[in-house]
Amino acid sequence: MRRGIAATALVASLALAATACGGDTTDESGAKGGKSGGELAGTVTWWDTSTVGSEDKVFKALAEGFEKEHPKVKVNYVNVPFADAQNKFKNAASSGSGAPDVIRSEVAWTPDFASLGYLAPLDGTAALDKEDDYLKQAAASTKYDGKTFGVPQVIDSVGIFYNKKLLKEAGVEVPKTLDELTEAAKVIKSKTGKAALYLRGDDAYWFLSFLYGEGGDMINTKDKSVTIDDKPAIDAFKAVKELVDSKAAVTDATNGWDNMQKAIKDGEVAMAINGPWAVTDTLAGDAFKDKANFGVAPVPAGSKTAGSPQGGHNYAVYAGSKNLDASYEFVKYMSSAKVQAEVTEKLSLLPTRASVYGEPKVAENEIVQFFKPVVETAVERPWVPEGGSLFAPLQTQYTKVLTGQATPEQAAKSTGDSYRKLLKDYK
Amino acid sequence: MAVHTGPSVAKAPGKATVPGPRRPARTRESGVRRALSTHWYAWTMVAPVVIVLAIIVGYPLGRGIWLSLTDATEANVERTIGVNHIPATYEFTGLQNYVDAFGDPVFLQRLVWTIVWTVACVSITYSLGLALATLLNRQVAGRGFYRMALVVPWAIPGFVSVFSWNFLYNEKHGLLNKILVGGGIDAVPWLNDPTIAKLSVIAVNVWLGVPFMMVALLGGLQSIPGDLYEAAEMDGASAWQRFRHITLPGLRPVSTTVILLSTIWTFNMFPVIFLLTRGGPGDATEILVTQAFRMTFVDSPRNFSTSATWGVIILLLLLVFAFFYRRVLKKQGEVW
Structure with a gap:
């Protein structure tokens, strides 16, 4: 009996595996939404990845502001x-169900998603509005294979x-x-008993400014x-090790x-x-009850130069969205100068439109003043899918x-x- | 039945032998048919289980084995993007993935540490569980309370306790170091030093595993008849001799099962490693499953075939272990 059951189970599983490999196609058609009589309608689902607690409320309120301009669209x-x-x-986008219409795509994700065919090209759509206004650096991460797959949302870098x-x-x-820094650390330790620098030891992004400081990079x-x-x-590896060994920096693995x-x-x-994304959270700390106590400066230079990595986020539209027209319009709205200015005012994140930096409220923002030159x-990081x-x-x-x-x-x-294993055609 | 007819016919001499209709040869087909007709009820009853198992175990297993024989990655599997359907373009590559895996020094490093980790965790968990079970198997005041308290780690969801340990282990703000520093001892880099991190993850897994061992072994202890101990005591056997010659043999059926289960669970204990250290510092505590995860979900395009290969290899390793374990036990006369 036992053997019989095992055999049956095996046959059944093999049969199932065989049919599953054949693939099942489900056509999804009759999508509701789009334009009805020139007016946008339907639902736009947006996956935001901003920090819960400090940033998410602001983005939610702004996103819902789109409903005021297009009453028939639900965000x-x-x-x-x-x-x-x-x-x-990736899971949702490849299976064809559960994917959002718009995603806040980190700059490194954008070429990755685009290379897999998950993103809709935005050239010539409503989403790309006043393209020349975007900072060149911010726009660079949205390009893949000669097409534009994202609209810059925020741009960032790191400082001290x-x-x-x-x-x-x-x-x-x-x-x-x-x-x-090493010299100052000795004084800080002896006068205040505190360590000079916290260096994140479990994330390579925090290593990049040291790498650039010695004139290096990951790939060319x-x-x-x-x-x-x-x-x-x-x-650069020697430099960070030196900082930790000399106790100028404290770290954790x-x-x-x-x-x-x-x-x-x-x-x-x-x-x-740290970068602009951490400002709101940091200012909530006891040490910065008096906000004037908080300062930002460029990362210390290595033996060659001072450099910090460029980061940020883009808005990208899912290629399989059932409501592309409304999604394009939503991206246009979210990346408009007006919305960007509000984001900066409330969260001190850096806008990606040159014109927004001219707005008085943005220009007066200390964090923006500091991070803009940085x-x-x-x-620029390598904008390759990998x-x-x-x-x-x-x-x-x-x-x-x-x-x-x-x-x-x-x-x-x-x-x-x-890296050579990952990037097949690199030497 | 057929075996009986022959001789009975032959044993009837003198009687007029009427050649009856020849029985059909017993073919496989008729055997199946007969099994079905006799046991159709049983088959119907087990059918739901067979179908459910086939779907939740058989299908993923079969798919995993198939993927491990191909070069499937995220970029060439079948995708449905809205109305666009992209068919799969990956190819059958035979055993190439397995050749690559065994040739990869990373694989061997991870395998060695996975084995060390499994042996350490299982042996410590078993010893502690046995010790606690023996202690609790006698009349002590507040026995019920101790039993309850010792089962608590089992009652808390694994990831919750791992997170709590994460807080305890935190080098700068963790409770453990606060106590040590308060007592004038230097803070210990629980998860930040490669060697100490290895000990720390083993400690957490032991903490999680002891209740199961203890409960199972306590059950085993209570099934050992008390008169054996009485008789041994009459014969003047010492406490150690009674433990060695009554308790241990009496526990064997339970022990063999819990050790096998514990080995399989520990070998694939993803949450403890991943949530405590993410395989770090560096890759010091990375076991085979966490490494397979790293390869599938961190690299881009996600490499489904390589991680499937690692999954199948882990399965094979455990199968081989279970097979030899069983054989060794059989040799020692264990009915299993």
Whole structure:
């Protein structure tokens, strides 16, 4: 009997597997929505990935403002945690059900989604409005294969967040180079007992400014070569290891974000590297009850230069959306100068339209004043579909260097090997 | 039946043998038909189970094995994007994925640590569970309370307790280090040092696994007849001798099962590793399943065939283990 059941189960499963591999096609047609008599109607579902608690309310309210301009359109705002959104969108987009009409796509995701055919090209649609107004750098991440697949939402980069009171107590200026940082750290430690810098050890994004500072980069897209195992990268690994070994920086190999935010918010460290997206959260900390205590400065320069990575988000439209016209119009609205100005006013995020920087409320914003020049000189990341995947191998090796499991040379070589596996046509 | 007819006919000499109609040869087909006609009721009763198992176990398994023999990635599988249907374009590549996996030094590194992790977790969990079960198998004041308290880790959802441990282990604000520092001892980098992180994840998994071991072994202990102990005591056996020669043999049927189960669970214990360290620091605590996850869900395009290959290899490793485990037990006369 037992054997019989097993045999039956096997036959049944094989039969099922065989039919499943044949594939099942379900045609979805008769989509409701679109234009009815020139007026937009239907539902637009938007997956936002902004931080819950500080940013999401603002974006939800703005998104629902679209309903006022187009009363027949219903905006369905969904907040998807940033960490899950990429896989969630890919799963939904490839299966043909459950995908949103519009997604807030991180700059590295945009070419990735586009290369897989999930995004609608936006050239010539309503979504691309006053294209020349967009900052060139912000627009660069929306292009893939000569077409435009996104509309820039916000642009960002990183700088040093610092506790003015702590630096004053120690009597030091914000360090401009890594050497100055090491010197200042000694003074800060002896005068205040606090560590100078919190360095995130569990996310390679926080390593990029050191990499750029030594004149290095992950890959070179122009001559298609991997540069992470060149000398500048090795120097950068050495530099971060040096910061941690000399106790100028404190770090963690796990839970970096939470520990970093707690450290800077409670005034346990004088400085931390972070970007505009963290300003609202950081200002909520005890150390910054007096907002004037919060300062932002450029990242300290390495031996060659000072550089910080360019990041940000785009609005992208799902190619399988049943309501493309309303989606294009929604993207146009969300990226309009008016909405961008409101986002900046409420959240201090950096707009992507040159004209918005001229608005008085935006121009007066201190965070914008600081980050605008940083963003203008920020290093563009490689906008290739694999761009997002470059971080995982680098992160492993970066943490290994910080925890003494690999030498800078080994780490650089190992990351380079992983990159060549990932990028088939790179040398 | 057929076996009996022959001799009975032969044993009837003298009687007029009337050649009756020849019985049809017993073919496979008639066997199936007969099995169906006799046992149709049983088959109907098990059908729902067979169908459900085929759908929830058989289909994913079959699909996984098939994908592991192809070069399927996110970019070439079948996709439905709105009204556009993109057919699958991946190809059958035979055993290439397996050749690649076994040639990959990363695979061997992960395999070694996965085995160390499994052996350490299972042996410690078993020893602790046995010790606690033995302690609780006698009349002690507040026995019911202890039993309750020791089952608590089992009653909390795994990810909740792992998160709590994450807070405890936090090097800068965690309770464990607060206590140590308060007592004048240096803070321990629980999850930030590769070696200590390995010990930390094992400790959490042991903490999670002990209640199950304890409850199962306590049940086993209570099924050992008390008169065996009495008789041994009369014969002057020491406490250790009674444990060694009555308790351990008496527990064997339970022990073999829980050790096998525990091995399989620990080998694939994704949440403890992933939620505590994400495989870090670096890749120090990465086991085979978390590495397979990393390969499928972090890289782009997501590589379905490689991770399916790793999944099948994990299955095969566990099958081989279960097979030899069973054989060893059989050799020792265990009815299993």
